[in-house]
Every structure is written in structure tokens, then in C-alpha cells.
Amino acid sequence: MVGIDEEGALAAQRSHRVELIEPLLAKHHGRIANTAGDSFLFEFPSAVEAVRCSLAIQDGMAERNHEISADQKIEYRIGINLGDVMADGDDLLGDGVNIAARLEALADAGGVCISQTVLEHVRDRIDVSFDDLGEIQVKNITRPVRVWRWLPTSQTDGLTVLSAAGNETLALPDKPSIAVLPFDNMSGDPEQEYFSDGISEDIITALSKANWLMVIARNSSFTYKGRAVDISQVGKELGVRYVLEGSVRKAGNRIRVTAQLIDTEDNDHLWAERYDRELADIFDLQDEITETITARIDSELRASEIERSRRKPPANLTAWDLYQRGFWHFYRYNAADNASATTLFKQAAEADPDFALAYSGIAYTRYTAVFQGFSKNPQEDIAEGLEVARKAVLLDDKEGFAHFVLGRMLTLSGDGEQAIAELEKSLDINPSFAHAYYGLSLALMWYGRAAEAKAVVETALRLSPRDPLRYGMLTVRANSSLLSGDHQDAVEYMKKAIFERNDTVWQNLLLAAALAGAGQEDEARRAIDALHLNWPDFTLATFETMVPHLHPEYAETYRHLLAKAGLAAK
8 A cells, every 4th residue: 555655554554553553552551662664563561461452453453444445455464472572762672572573474464473372371361263373483583483373364564562471480388289280181072071170170179178288279270271281380380399180081981080190390200090980980089089199298197187178079970060061161251151150050959959069159150240240130149149159058068169159149248247257167168269268358358357358368369379360369459458558559469450351340440549549640540541441431429339338438448549530420
């Protein structure tokens, strides 16, 4: 187009930048690091935000080009890499940038190419398919780069995206620590995926009852699902000395489970075993594996410390299958999957009316519907959730998950004292349950004990450092500081929360409050503007309807700070 109408092309570029690209950059916390001709170099705080922004740009460009003749269209190519960079003023230099530029050249017009490193950070968080182009040798880079491509249609112009790197190495705790990676499904049947996941989850739950053993939470361990992993790197990323990995192969009525325990510091295989059993014995098998691993971690503590830490699941396998399938949907945290999970949990309860966990599952979907804004009738969902959560506890008072879910429902209903008691009971039963610490911290903060909430949520973050709900944990951590008067600390933690996830109403809203408290009122107003991009009618009155049971002093603090940030009263 430039050769045909240079002035028109430049005007179109300015229009795309001002009307489409810059607003999307602001939404996804990116910045323009450099421009050269008709190309840009962007920097983002996370790979997820980089990919989301890039796809939004390409979708927006496709829409803007829809009714434009071919010789008038501008189409971008986008390359995304995650790597170390060197700053030169506002510009960025280094191999991380060079690889992103090479990926841009490999992309189709209107398309996106990403590196393997980026894919590993976004595969479970963005519902988009990428084609594997294999390993490609790119110019001036020593090692080949594994490239993945997202395909639309069309033709040229350059746009390069870089996402800043950063995986923390966590120190080992004082006591033994373990991560149970998701067992591989070797059955060749995707329908059995829930079964191999269920075995891994039950081992995690069973191990978690040993107070002397720190067990990484399921949601962090499962970020490695489907990936070829370096065990030493897993140990560094999760801060654990031991890793359990394994596989499940089902054939007819028989099942084979293999498991091996590895020391992450030297990759030494401490123990390995294969279990061939009739399918009816699967729950005994899970207990057997758990007991053996516990003994291997510290044989000297075996006599006094080994115990069965979790009762067997119900004998009715159909109910158990339905329950596992329900959580497969639940952990996707969207309205459609939450509804599917509700249906499956109800079917599990019908198949086995004494199965306490099925009722807890039903209640948990009611909590999620209300808290995430899926519910069409919050009061009705809270009432139903309380009823089935209490039924679960009556069926099995020793089930920590049942007390956890009841505690969460009570938090929503306004019974703070009882909510805290139920969440503490959950932790008495299962001391490594990260989500119970998170739930307890939120309840403490909600009902006037923000200073106590800080230490509790920090425990949740330590137990599950890669949790999909990390953004929520960081949000509680930030607001425990805000309500204790440390506004700058609150700002820092809210920014971390936004880097993790920024598609709920809470993130920009609470960042605005923290910024206002820290005296950064211009930035606070920008956070309110960002909030209004997705929730244009949100006001102080809206906020008050969302937190009817918030401690009165805290509610007044938020009202004052949000008004200071520019949020309208009505």
C-alpha cells in the first residue's frame, strides 16, 4: 500500500496505532519499546498478556480490513518470545528480542508465531490452537527454536512482541517437601484422562494430611500436565526436594500404575514400583502407593508418622467417575463449564447418596457462580449452596474439603465467625490445603481481621506457588496491606495480581483503591478507566451491592479511596 499511496498508508498506520493498538496495549499492560519504519517492538510483563494482546490486535485488524480493497489493507505479522533482555533507555536488546524478530518473519500476514517457551506458559490459560512448525534454525541464534503458529489469512508489515522472562527459584523448606505431578494417561483413550488425573489428586490429598510433610497443591503440580519436564527444574520452580511422577494404563478390567520417586537435587531415583490390579482394587492401590512413598521419604519416621491420611473413596465407581469428571470442568472457571460441573456433581450424588464430596462439589459451583458473577440469582444460589454444603459435612465430618466449601459459602452469606471456624476445621484435617488458607485469608479480611489475613494468604502462596488462583491470593495479600494502612505495598501486590490475570472486575478496581491510598491519583484514575473498558456502568453503588457483608470500617475505607480515584457514586 505504501508504494501506491504513502500518505494514505501513514495515515492508516496512525489510525491503527491510536484507535486499536495503543488501547489494547494499555488493557494488557504492554508498552512500545521501539519503532522502526512500519514495525513495532512491544514489551509485556507476562507471556499470557503478550499472546492475548497479539490475538486481539490481529482480530481487530481483520475487522478493520474487512471492507477494504486488497491494495489498501495493512496486515501485521507478530512474533512472540519470552527471554532475557538488556535495556538501552526505553529500547530493548539481546537474543530475546532477536528471536522475537525471527518469529515475526516466520508468521503469516495477519498471523502469530510463538516460541516453545511462550507456549508452555500459555497452553492452559488461553483457549487457542497453535500449529507445531517444529525446530527451526534462525539467523544469528546458535540453537534451533521450536516454533508454533496461529493462522488466520492475508499479507505483510512487521510487528514484534517480547514478553519479559522470570521463573523464581524457591528455597527448600525446613521439612520434607514433595510435588506429585499429574500421572500420564497411557490408555490411548482421552475419555480416561479424568481417571489418571484422579489418581494423582488422591495421592496429593492423602499425603497432605502428614503434618511433617509439605505437599505442593494440585493446581500448581498440574501446570506441568502434558509437558516433558526436567525434574531438577521442577524442584527449583516449586521449592521441593522430591517429585513423584507416574503413569496409568487401563485395559479392560485391569489397570497398571507405575510410579517413581525422584530426588530433585541430584535426579537420583529413590524408588520405583509397578502395580497391576483389578480395577475394583484401585482405591486400595492408591492407599498402598501413598503409604509406600511416605515411608521412603523418611524411614525413621515410618512407625510413628505413617498413617492412612484419607479414607477410601466410595465403592461405587460410577459416582467417583462422575465426581472426577465434574472437577475436570470446574477447574476451567467459566460459566459453561461451571454449569457442566454442577450437572455432573448432582449425578454423582444421585448415584451414591452418601458420597459427601459430591454435595461439596455442588456447593462449590454455587459459590463460584456467585463470586465470579455467573449467577442469575445470587441469593438463591447462596441458599442452595449452604444447604448442600451442610449436608456434605453431616455425611462426613472428617472430610476437610467439605468444611472448606461450607466455610466459603458462609463467607458469602454473612456469617463470618462460623465461616472462619469451618475453614480452620478444614486446615486441621488437611494442613497442606492451599485453597483453604486462601479461603480463610479472604474470610479474615472480609470480616475485620486484615492484619491476620496477610500471614495466612502468604502460606497459601508458598504451598501452591504456581496456582491458577494465584491472582486471587495476591489480591488478598494486597488488600490485607491496604486495610492495614500500607498502601504502597498494596500497589505492588495488586500489580503482581494483574500480571497474573486481569479479566475479573476486582483487579483494576482494587488497584485503583491502592493507588489512591498511596497518593498516586492520576494512576488511580487510569485504573478506573481500565475497569470501565469492560464494566462501563460500574459505580460505587455497584461495589456496595457486591460486598454487602464487608466489615463496615473496611467498606468505608474502600468507598473513600475509590471516590478519590474518581469512581462515580451512581
